[in-house]
Amino acid sequence: MADSKALTPRAQDFSAWYNELIAKAELADYSPVRGCMVIRPNGFAIWEQMQAALDGMFKDTGHENAYFPLFIPQSFLAKEAEHVEGFAPETAVVTHGGGKELEEPLVVRPTSETIIGSMFSKWIQSYRDLPVLMNQWCNVVRWEMRTRLFLRTTEFLWQEGHTAHATEAEAEEETLKMLGVYRTFQEQYLAIPVITGRKTESERFAGAMRTYALEALMQDNKALQMGTSHNLGQNFAKAFDVSFQTADGAMDHVWSTSWGCSTRMIGGMIMTHSDDNGLVCPPRLAQRQVVIVPIHKTDSERGQVLEAANALATDLKAGGLRVHVDGREGIKPGAKYYEWEARGVPFRLELGPRDLTNRSVMLARRTGGGKVSLGMEGLAATLRGEVDQMQRGLLESARARREGGTLRHPKSKEEFVDYLESGGGFVYAGWCGDPAVEAAVKEQTKATIRVLPDTEFRVGDAPTRCIWTGQPAQYEAVWARAY
């Protein structure tokens, strides 16, 4: 049973609210291992829904799943100069195996470009072998000093796609296609509106030619990176000699990509939609979309109502809904409501003796509307409609909130700084392209360039001047403080 203590309100302490919510909804827990979390069944069920949806989208775009080793020889990282610089400092290193010191230490994978590159060089000989379109679902480890449940942990679960192509254009097309897949998933399932765009050099994946990302704005106006897609150019192909014979008989290195998103998205979901009563879970990702709470006074009522509740659940399941009957004895209906609310169940059906007589049921929505009595006739269809409506409503609310937390083209450096320092969200402003400016802005405001946004997310004329230096702007950039 969920504990009955109210959450610290978001407005009072967003970080405390976040941690308390995760504990109360039993989504995750701290483990005795530094920086590692336990994903509890309520949290893991959401991840399973996410995996199923994303995996289907990956397969629909021609990708196949595979599995590569957890361990990577330390020397492999060093074969790509930028990659080792970026990842070596945060690796966990196995030095002993089977009671003996290893000749070469093994790194626990922080990401798998290197080991996969080495396999691709074995498998790919000819243009006929291309493209290779693979994905793996796995755990990765990055040694983190400051961790937060779901958002930043030493070990996390993710998927990493890895592909190889005959031409630069095909690799770029793949990189953008998968960015688009992530966007569709995040909008349609997570109900999180994202800005897509390119990362600056300083935020680029270590070893990539270009990194694209999706950025969302949380309720505390901090940005969260929701996923990345990298055009790796020929960098890893050269480091691991992944070469192929072209159609006209020449030899070339492949062009490769990688793209990933992780359990971090669960944190993004919590911080986008949830409220002071607990988790709000978009219905398409909810383990239990509908919970039926039977209401009864006498034992004979109990038998009757429970039977009807189970029959109703069977009907609704046949109608494509994920349904749970909370038939626990010794717990009052009000306590059940409170618990399922904290756990983010989208719809609650209350079913009592009078409802049986009237062939009706009381629907309570977790968000976007109060209680309403519904007829039993066609209830599954009605609820499927409710699922769609809540799903849309959550996306619209989140988009409206993001727009409210976005400043476009501040008139002055002061307005820019002020917005970021006073807890504002995204700022669109011109940037001269100098990394020193990024560093200076970060030093003063703690904000970074989240992306150089794709055209679709730019509104009106592009800024002509850098907001910091007044020099001609090379780019329009989106700044924010970020997780």
Added chain:
Amino acid sequence: MADSKALTPRAQDFSAWYNELIAKAELADYSPVRGCMVIRPNGFAIWEQMQAALDGMFKDTGHENAYFPLFIPQSFLAKEAEHVEGFAPETAVVTHGGGKELEEPLVVRPTSETIIGSMFSKWIQSYRDLPVLMNQWCNVVRWEMRTRLFLRTTEFLWQEGHTAHATEAEAEEETLKMLGVYRTFQEQYLAIPVITGRKTESERFAGAMRTYALEALMQDNKALQMGTSHNLGQNFAKAFDVSFQTADGAMDHVWSTSWGCSTRMIGGMIMTHSDDNGLVCPPRLAQRQVVIVPIHKTDSERGQVLEAANALATDLKAGGLRVHVDGREGIKPGAKYYEWEARGVPFRLELGPRDLTNRSVMLARRTGGGKVSLGMEGLAATLRGEVDQMQRGLLESARARREGGTLRHPKSKEEFVDYLESGGGFVYAGWCGDPAVEAAVKEQTKATIRVLPDTEFRVGDAPTRCIWTGQPAQYEAVWARAY
């Protein structure tokens, strides 16, 4: 494209055949990391089918998935005396993280009883919290000196169930229930007949009170352990202080179980069903149950036949079958047949211009029957029937082969030794219960007691004498050489 070299026949060199088959069907590959394998898409797709079936069975029996950390503090292993003795010698140890030496080394999980025990002690307070029924799908690492693809690798994928109960009886019931789930899965999906029973003390899981296992006989008459289910008693509960208040207010330690099966089952599937032409995959686990090969001479034929093949595939998919159209150009039909045969596709449909005219298609079965022409009418239903029939046929063949490789109650020690030393399979014989006998039999014949079989697998009167010592038999045991 699969390489065109024929496999070494099983009869000539079973081990070479096994390795060549895996390479040819592109199921897995060696990695540059000692003892670690890469599971390639053709192999991983089988694992995905296995996971889906098993996961559904776990959920139907009330289990929920969760995720626990990859790393375990080294001191945790030591809290259960037998456990550390069994597992410490084969662990991989992380000594450095984030560039610094760790205060306490971390073990990469060989199995998760200890870390899960520590979490259960945090979550379980009262009998109301019981039973706890969890499972996780994950990777584990056991440092192996001699590795074989799928059968024994340093890292492997598996699921491990972990449950906690209020009474010893409930824990025993769970242990046997999950053994039964594995058996159902292995018989109904893998089409592998298994013997279930209890392990002797010397083969018991390190830290368990009792270990049950499923054993299958491969085509080379060696046994393969297909999964295990452990009644852990209160051993881990005491080591990690997992205690609870009982219904009448007393305190007690929980009774726990764990059970697991792994990617090793893919190896078992290969060695049970496959032949000298390549993989034979039971249709319920095949990624592609049906491959349609279009046959045409002219370009105009090609367009027509390909269109019909795609339309047919759509129909069959709607009929619940997993179907692939092999429309590759520049590869002759015969080469395609050969490739799909090596990859274990259960059914091939050949579709040519004459078939279009006759509204028919040619069916070729991977096993259990030759070619036959079928009408298009009701083809999906016909093929679903073929799936069931092949599935049953594989199980029956494997059972007949196992029975042919089983000796029940040899008359003498000589007959017993002779059978084991001459490449026989399972031997049922009496055992006095002395571990020294197990050791002596192993020393002489390389055979071990696979299980003390459940009643169902015993036939006729139990042996009264130990086959080795002539002393009164305590048990009927099943011996074999094993992987």
